[in-house]
Amino acid sequence: MKSSIIACLLLTAFLTSCKKEKELLNPVPRTSIIDAAAFDTPDRVLGLVNGMYSSVKDPQFFGGKYVMYGDFRGEEFINRTANIFTGYDTWGHTLNSSSNEVVNLWAAAYTAINSVNVFLQGLNDNISKVDATLAKQYAAEGKFVRALSYFCLVTLYARPYVENNGASKGLPLRLQAETNNSNNDLSRSSVAEVYAQILKDLDEAEADLPLTYTSEVLNTTRAHRNSAVALKTRVYLNMGKYDKVIEEASKIVSATAPFKANSGVSHTLQNDITVVFSSNYTTTESIFSMPMTDLNSSTGQNALGYILNAAPTGNAEYNVNPSGIMGNAEWKATDKRRSFFTGSGTTVFLKKYNKPSPYADYIPVIRYSEVLLNYAEAAAKLNDLPKAQALLTAVRQRSDPTYIFSAAQTGTADALVNSIWLERRIEFLGEGFRSNDLLRNLLTIPGKGSSSLTSPSVAPSQASYTFPLPNTEILTNKLLLQ
Template sequence: MKTTYKGLFKTYILRLSCMAVGLSTVLTACDEKELLNPLPETSVQADLVFSTPSRVLGQVNGLYKALKHGNFLGGRYLMLNDIRGEDFLNRLNNIFTGYDAWNHTINSGSNDALTTWSSAYATINLSNLLIDGLAANPDVVTAELKAQYIAEAKFVRALSYYSLITFYGQPYIKDQGASAGIPLRLSGQMTSDNNGLQKSTVAEVYTQILKDLDEAEAGLPLSYSSALLNTTRAHKNTAIALKTRVYLTMGMNDKVIQEAQKIVSPAAPYRASAGVAHQLQPSILTIFRSDYTSTESIFSMPMAALDYVSGQSSLGYEFNTNQEYSLNPQGIFGNATWRSTDERKTMVRTNSSGTYLTKYMHPNFLDYIPVLRYAEVLLNYAEAAAKTGNLAKATELLSAVRKRSDSAYTFPASAISTSEALVSTILLERRIEFLGEGLRSNDILRNLLTIPAKGTAPSISPEQPEYIFPIPNAEISANNSL
């Protein structure tokens, strides 16, 4: 069969997106004729996709393109994570802009149940196809490039599985991962032959995530030739930073500290000594207003005129332009410890209908979307240190983040004098620092906390089924092993 490079991978993505990962129902949900007969653009036979270095590089670039899909890390996934928490109020009751997630009324047929599932598994499949293809065509690129590309694919796969398991799986700390998780697909799919796949346990999924990240760290370069590439492609420090998040989610605090110390200097001012010299910027506004590729931005989703995310999946649209979600005055915005002198409070605007987050304010929705920032590594390290009894180190790291934006602030003794109090203070700081960046839901779940009530939305305890997302109907219909 002759098809185009672009058409071939569009087919993979659309098949997976139409029904999650099960391929058996795709042709009833999508237009088979359109998918299998794309318009010729740069005609390439399917068996020649791995025939040249440029075509292989095109597939690597396609992994990052899939990550920044509007339903995934380019927008909606981060939004759903934030609005499940207590810091935003829904104004329009629109199910297509996350109302079910905000109100905890998601069911298997909900749009919000499908979007992350389908886009994440589509990205995983592209990663698997690249790994499989490089194994089958070992001499197309140099051994060094092959190792790097496989490492990039494994990083993307790990990030995608982490995104899935923290939405659709029970928190690891609930039972050390013994709960049923999600299907773990590690081979590329081009047909419907392997639709049926049982759930792996939560622990098995995390084991694979960490295996991929360890192997990615080993195979990734220390850095690239430009700040843009250092921000938008995975390198060694990118894998390390993600491991601090994964281990924190698993409650493995010693491992968080071990990984963080690879890229955090022993004393302030904190900086990575190897690879990209990651460090906090003097002003947080740099990251969201003037330089999307500073050394604080470890990994971000770049946006350009040809691939920006607009409308119902855009963070700028949801939080700012269309005013879908206002800041809850009883949430972090109204917390007394977030003072008016804090520079982070300049990234809001208020009108007659409420107060809105303006982190994402590019007029054409071309804001880079942050996925991993150095500030998170510092706070991951701080939380792990607090939980293991090193209150002095935890307070130093916490203060570095707070004083960057509010230099005159001093934490009261009651907020930092015990491990429990300090952890609560760090979690509060995370709500301020990462507001609108998609970390809040997991911060609640990984600590087995109740999701607080807000507005008309009820609280949700860890025992309730609404605590995690349901597997979407499309996958249930296509995968007869579930």
């Protein structure tokens, strides 16, 4: 936490120039100011709001590494270099409390959380200086960022909620602005308590976030009402609360196909999925994304394009596992999503992130296809098979209009759930979903490997099923292990 606190102190000491949209998305320090002046002008306040988003874009968090780890823990990628700086220990499940992956991700996520807490405290202390409606919106944006950050932490460093309804020990639930070490000692809240705070933040965010912004770019890169709703479908799915998934998804998914949001941002599936990852990062499918530009992007070993893609764009650190989803017979050659592969034979790389250095691909956090598949899974679990199949078919046929699901794939609730899980592996390959999809269903993490490097399977009963707590926190937080 010491490094997190220092980072957040720096956040409050620097502000950004926010007069142009590009600068709004990628703040650059303009001048050093004292805390008392941080809320004096609209530009300065907006600079702090942008700083909260920027903290989530840290290379060790959603700027790269968090997304990588979510995939590397699963079975879809083969490590080629045994490079400990590009996730090899995560891929091989050999992490310990001192591992860089464990320490750096924890610090980055808690830095993002504290940036929100610092902002919310400052906003409250200067509430008369900010337009009331705008103040509520900014606070709601902060709560969305905090909820997203805690969700990432609790699903990686704590036991799955569905194991015992969240009774396991979770995380230190830090909700106060920390500017020194005086409050560093904090015991872990239960998993259930962490989830309750996530949902509290998202419910409050939904109430005060704007329905839309003034541009497609802002609708994609800043939280709005539908962003909070979409994230809640993910959270409730993790909790196994399928009725709540359906309740939330119904707010932004029409009753019949073609599925779309009828209020707020007009979310719907993009006709061509490749557009979402190439020519237009701000389609109505992109509910929330991390904007990367030449001035503000992850580089080298932190960049998804560098790690997952082959030369000349990337470094070929990981190829797609030919025995994983790539080799599944139900993923037909006619499916447009196979165009994200490059290479030949069994040595194939993923090029969803295809821009060269400085790797300015937007990183998707929430897409509309996820909301549809979250809804489909919940409907199948509650035995509404027609609805579940319609939602699943919409996602599959967007990329492969010729594909027809068989009765064996959709005739029972269990078969339909398995088909939805298969679809998630195809649709979200390289987007960091696989680890959480395995853990939230208490499934064994499959083994994988090549002739030279292998990684074992990990059962839910094993300690390596989740990330260990970092030594940096253990040594500085006397109440962590109590």
